[in-house]
Amino acid sequence: MRELLGPDAEDAPEIDPEQFASQAPDGRDVMGVLARSAPTAIDAQRRGFSPRAAMARGAAFLDMVVRTVVADTGRQADQAAMVANKGVRxxxxxxxxxxxxxxIILAGREYGVSSGFLRHPRCDCTMEPVTRRNRxxxxxxxxxxxxMSPELRRKTFGEAGAKAIADGANVSTVVNARKSMDKVEMFGRTVQVTHTGTGSRRKKRPPRLMPEEIYRLAGDDRDQAIRLLYKNGFLR
Structure with missing residues (x-):
């Protein structure tokens, strides 16, 4: 991110990587989330799946979690870096x-620097900062x-949707007619705070706000967002 922003980032605060790697993006312990792959496989076998099929379901869950956590953690750190750099508009x-x-219907759209990033499990979309020098x-x-090839269009939008788009229908209209995109609840829940990294079990500090909650609380107050990122350990 610093290389991408160039001179605009020279005086900006640095993010603390350990704070982002210490928990899953939704605030839960990473190892605890990864460990859910074993119960997933066991539950599948109890429901009648063969051992091979049950293991495959556990492996699929683990693959989903790893890809999602890595992508979300990267985006979370990138956004904190952009919020901290006042050159990013x-x-x-x-x-x-x-x-x-x-x-696809969100591609190329511009958002306020503190706006939440809509995503889903395995989403690999990224964000690029807008500055005076970088547009x-x-x-x-x-x-x-x-x-897109005709085959990829059918796979992505469905047979009827692909046909409608080929006939001139607006892509967003076709997609939104079926289901609008909301902020995703990661792994079945939405968590705004985390206890990870708040001290030992014997002496814990109050839970830390997650970046999404920080941006929501700060609203358009950029200085307040930066103060909260510092206070909660995401900037140093």
Missing amino acids: AYVRVVELPACSRC PTPLDAEDLVSS
């Missing part, structure tokens, strides 16, 4: 194919759809 969503239909122009939804 906004960010744009960068989407690379293959991608789901709900991500990114990633592909938007129409560009992405134009570059």
Whole structure:
């Protein structure tokens, strides 16, 4: 991020990587989340799956968790770095194919630097900062759809959706007619604070606010967001 921002980032605070790696992006202990793969496999076998199929379900869950946690942690750190750098005015969503239909319709959109990042499990979309010197122009939804093969369009939007788009329908209209995208509850829940990294079991400090909650509380007050990122250990 610092290399991307160039001179604009020279005087900005540095993020503390350990604070982002100490827990899953939703605030839970990473090892605890990963360990859920074993009960997933056991539960599948109890429900009648063969041992091979049950192991495959556990492995699929583990793959989903690892990909999601790594991607979300990276985005979380990137956003904290952008909030801390007052030279960053906004960010744009960068989407690379293959991608789901709900991500495609968000491609190239610009958001306020503290705006939440809509995502789903295994989402690999990224964000690029907008500064005075850096004005990114990633592909938007129409560009992405134009570059897709007919087969990929059918896989992404469904047979009828792909046909409607080929007939001239707006991509966003087609996707939103089926299901609008909301902020995803990671692994079945939304957590705004974390107890990880708050001290020993014998003497714990109050739970730390997660970055999403910090941005919500600070609103448009950039200085307040930075103060809270410092206070909660995400900047140093």
